Amino acid sequence: MKTLGLIGGTSWHSTIEYYKLINELTGKEIGTQGNPPLIIHSINIELMREQNKEKINAKYLDVAQKLEQAGAEAIIICANTPHMTYKYVQPKINIPILHIADATGKQARKLGLNKLGLLGNKPTMTGNFIPEVLESNYEIETIIPEVHCLGQAHQYVSKELTQGLFTDKAKQFFLTQINLLVKSGAEGIILGCTELPLLIKQDEVTIPLLATTDLHAQMAVDFILSKIN
Template sequence: MNLLGMIGGTSWHSTIEYYRLLNELVGDKIGTQQNPPLLLYSLNVKLMRENDPEKIKNSYLEIATKLEKAGAKAIIICANTPHLVFDFVQPKINIPILHIADAIAKEAQRHGYKKLGLLGTKPTMTGNFLQGRLAEKHQIDTLIPSEEYIDETHLFISEELTQGKFTDKAKDFYLEQMQLLKERGAEAIILGCTELPMLIKETDTKIPLLDTTKLHAQMATEFILKENK
């Protein structure tokens, strides 16, 4: 099996989900008498809350370099928003970063979806690192909540979900946003925050959901089990 480097900590709740899924998915393939080789670096979430783009990018580069030197054959960033560092970090290391947008696209294409709703943090929804990659590399369009709802969509994540709080108020809000996105043409909804699948389940709505955590872990599982050429 290939050694996978993991960058987690934003938040530790979602990092646990990644670790659990990777072990379960690999176990489903090769049996539970084995488990995958994983190298986890859990950073302090304070880094993201400081909102210093240069510090964030350089910190992720430093961590990715450490993981590469330690023998990782690829890296997975265990959250959606930190993928904003991808274009800065990837050219400076010699192993691939498994991009979460590519995992989303693979599942969307399997179902024939061309237009997706996106829920996540404000940087994830308004930035180009996820929407841009989906459009330019995979020809998939994305819709985000109306401007009046952007801040509230972000605040539930930053002030509740990443703190391990999962309330009915937050759940009702996101279900309403999903319906609004569907009415605007979204064929499925990207749960673009790794805590959202912990709040919203497929049984909560008839709208198709794309669980980025699970899809990303599936992509990583394929890499872990891929034979070296």
């Protein structure tokens, strides 16, 4: 098996979910008698809250280089939002970063989806690090909720979901956003937050839900087991 480096900490709840999923999915392939070689570096989430892009880029580059030096053959970033550092970090290291949007795009293509709604925190919804990859690599269009809804979505994600709080009020808000995105032409919905699949279930909506964490973890396992380069 190949050794994978994990950059976590934003949030640590998400990091645990990645670690759990990667081990479980690998176990389904090789049996529970073994587990994959993983190197984890957990970053203090306060770095992201400072919103200093140069400082964030520098930190992620430093961590990526340390993981490479430690023997990682690829890197996975255990959250959606920190993929904002991808374009800065990837050219400066010699191992691949497995991009969460590639994992999402490949699944969307399998399902024949051309237009996806994107839900998550505000930086994920308004940033270009997911839409740009989907557009350039898979010719998939991405749409997001109306501007006046972005702040409320962000509050639910950052103040409730990432803290383990799942309310009916939050569920109804996101179900409403999904319905509005469908009316705007979305053929599927990207659940761009680790906790969103715990809030919204596939049987509650009429279009495919793409849970980025699950798809990303499977991509990691495929790399570990040499199913992808």
